[in-house]
Amino acid sequence: MTHSLPADLKCPRIATCTQGPELSRIVAGMWRMTEWGMAVGQRVQFIEQCLELGVTSFDHADIYGDYGVESLFGDALRLQPSLRDRIELISKCGIKLVTPARPQHAIQHYDTSGAHIVSSVEQSLRHLGTDHLDVLLIHRPDPLMDFDDIAHAFELLRQAGKVRHFGVSNFSRHQ
Template sequence: MERARATGLTPEAPLILGMMRLHDYPELTRPSKLAEWIAARLDEGLNLFDHADIYGGGECERLFGDALRAHPNLAREARVITKAGIVAANQDRSPWQVKHYRTEAGYLETAIDRALAALAIEQIDTFLIHRPDPLMQVDDVARVLENAASAGKVRQIGVSNFLPEQWRWLAGNTGLPLACNQSELSLAHTGPLFDGTLEAHLADELRWLAWSPLGGGNLAGRIPLDILNRAREETGLDETGLAIAWLHQIPGSPVPVLGSMNPGRIQSALQGIRSTLPRPLWYRLLESVRNQAVA
């Protein structure tokens, strides 16, 4: 089956598949099984896979790459988002053993090359700086990103967990447009809808990639059961579908980065993407998790 390769982070890319928990699925650590899983997602029209160099201590990128090396045809269709810039305490080779951020030019340049090799791909679709670094020298970072893009190593760039003034500082110092900001947003984390963060994404035309879109998978523990049951009956959506439908309805259509690799959970999320909640229900769910009515 021939599939068209999409470009950009558009409404036609309804869902991003997060690879952070790949190690939670031991059966998928075998290249053949992971390749089957990737192929099944491509058949569902899902071709965006989200990685970071720290996921699984680097093993998640390698395992994904092993599957692509075993089945090179998948590498032509899969699009990879990956991130760099965080050093976990157990990976700190200094005597201090402290979690910290690294955005030095040489470090990011090496991180991009390392990701390409580990993932067995010719181009990173979207490269993100994983966290804002107070020590970041923005001119050096801009040069590295621009060089990677001009060399074809990276198609587009973005940021992760940046606040508006942080991403604007980077955007103002590079000729490359920022495609997206990946940060937390869900029914369980609604603060950015009320502090101007949403409007900043819209004004700056940054696509919001929403991590933890299911709020840790415990919405049933946060929404009264009678409300949840009524919402299920009215919409035909399960808990996952309701959470994704609620998120997708926000202006700009934030793209969920789904942490679950369970095919059933992915299908529920897709059903949520295709659904529109009645506005009163959208607010009732919001009210339930915030435990307060809107002003």
């Protein structure tokens, strides 16, 4: 028995806040994309299928897939550049993992310093093959956060046109 979706099935959109980004209500998470075994053409098809369903927002983090997911997604965008204008890219930063992909990381820890935030965004933009992120999130609460340093990094990134909106992930509302 096969099931087909209604032809008019579309994921609705949501405005996150006044002057905030508008995203699809369902956000496609790319965390495990390295495990999907998709060739670049299949990744393009996956993105196109999401768009057909109205899912236009794609969630990334610099650390996903041992720092490899953003490059895989970026390969698809480079193969089909017109996709970038139809999607919202969300990424996260603020965690440093110990991994062969980052041999300079001697210990796993949070790093929400302004310098790390800016560096992470620049790497994400290169890997994704785009000039801006629609949303950047601080991945997890860091007990050593310097809010002024973070705000300064956010302002630099916004002024440079590299990030349009900012927020947090995995924080309680009291944090």
